[in-house]
Amino acid sequence: MKFSPKKITENVNISRTSPLKEFVCLLGILTFTVMCVYFLLGIAIDFVAPRISSETEKKIISLYSAIDSQSTNSKEERKKEEIFLQNISDRLFTKSRGVAVKPKIVFTEKETVNAFAYPSGEIVFCKGLLTKLNTENEVAFILAHEMGHYGEKHILKQLGRGTILLFITSGLFGVDNSLNSLIVNFLNTTERRFSQKQEQEADLYAIELLFKSYGHANGAISSLEKILEDKKSSNIKHFFSTHPHPGKRIQKLKQAIKKHKLENTDINF
Amino acid sequence: MEILIPLTASLVLLLIGYFIGTILEKKHYQSINDREEKFINLPSVTMTYRAASKETDMSKYSKTQLVSGGVVVSIDYFKRFLALLRNFFGGRVSSYETLVDRARREAILRMKEQSSGADMIINVRLETSTISSSAGDSETVDSIEAFAYGTALYK
Ligand SMILES: [Zn+2]
Numbered sequence: 393m394k395f396s397p398k399k400i401t402e403n404v405n406i407s408r409t410s411p412l413k414e415f416v417c418l419l420g421i422l423t424f425t426v427m428c429v430y431f432l433l434g435i436a437i438d439f440v441a442p443r444i445s446s447e448t449e450k451k452i453i454s455l456y457s458a459i460d461s462q463s464t465n466s467k468e469e470r471k472k473e474e475i476f477l478q479n480i481s482d483r484l485f486t487k488s489r490g491v492a493v494k495p496k497i498v499f500t501e502k503e504t505v506n507a508f509a510y511p512s513g514e515i516v517f518c519k520g521l522l523t524k525l526n527t528e529n530e531v532a533f534i535l536a537h538e539m540g541h542y543g544e545k546h547i548l549k550q551l552g553r554g555t556i557l558l559f560i561t562s563g564l565f566g567v568d569n570s571l572n573s574l575i576v577n578f579l580n581t582t583e584r585r586f587s588q589k590q591e592q593e594a595d596l597y598a599i600e601l602l603f604k605s606y607g608h609a610n611g612a613i614s615s616l617e618k619i620l621e622d623k624k625s626s627n628i629k630h631f632f633s634t635h636p637h638p639g640k641r642i643q644k645l646k647q648a649i650k651k652h653k654l655e656n657t658d659i660n661f
Numbered sequence: 662m663e664i665l666i667p668l669t670a671s672l673v674l675l676l677i678g679y680f681i682g683t684i685l686e687k688k689h690y691q692s693i694n695d696r697e698e699k700f701i702n703l704p705s706v707t708m709t710y711r712a713a714s715k716e717t718d719m720s721k722y723s724k725t726q727l728v729s730g731g732v733v734v735s736i737d738y739f740k741r742f743l744a745l746l747r748n749f750f751g752g753r754v755s756s757y758e759t760l761v762d763r764a765r766r767e768a769i770l771r772m773k774e775q776s777s778g779a780d781m782i783i784n785v786r787l788e789t790s791t792i793s794s795s796a797g798d799s800e801t802v803d804s805i806e807a808f809a810y811g812t813a814l815y816k
Binding site for chain 2: 395397399400403405406407409411412414415418419421422564
């Protein structure tokens, strides 16, 4: 047997497929599957959330208030703004529907014009917003709106969706991955957690609650205008925010107030 | 907004991994092809000594020696991600194929380079082992080691 050297020209050991094409295909299929699962489970969550008993909701909230509490001054004396806001909130709470736990107001010195409802049952109210508002009615609208996120079960829905997302990513990439901590972080920043539809629901909930508590819904529109005006001016963030048409939200609110005759024409403001 | 930053970072890493990885792989293949051509007259076969002695007169060789060549090759971020995606659906992990192929051929070439002056290498064996990032509990393969060894026959 004679050894005859021969140059190998074709490599049969490697596939001649385009890695980029494979990447796009696989990622596309995976993303599509995940989105389908997420969408379907999201529908299930929307169905289940309003049917959860207030006892269960209390348990969930207490779970979050233990780990996710925003208030730092639990032992210190509460600020006078905080007490003022808490009093309005308590008054609204007595007439509210669907709110399982009395919201605890946390007042922060932040200059941002915003207020957030947290899963822990706390409503964080920023100083920047309070200074912009002139009347108690305007303040009450904001608080009633945030209460609407509890009453309309938006918080529960968002928590459910977040949990689903965590399940999916944990299943795909393992429990301890960087994506999970990212999602948890994202869920904790409440700013853009609610959809446009949910914001409108909360607005309508708010005017209804205002009417029940005060007999009119004055201040609602000017209050909403103030908070949206600031969102509009805050540069690039607006582009990604869930409030693409602030005008539409105001329009819807005006229509609702007109329709249900919630405005008290005796009071000028 | 907050979620965009790590996403862009991953995307940039993927792009860098893809472009630089592709360039380096091309270069490596070029070098492998060139060197294989250079060593084309040094046969490396899997025949045992006994089998080889039937084919050729072994008395013409004055020295035998164990020769070996090893290499550790890693894949880029892009291909690792691609392999991860492949893990969900199954099928040919084509992004690892080139990795293993390069490692095996490089190991044989290094073995040949070590045995300069040899007439032939018999009894060639190839071993492959994987090196994971976090001591075994990682599911993804980060780099592989290929190790070739055989008996060089010198005149
Ligand atoms: Zn809201």
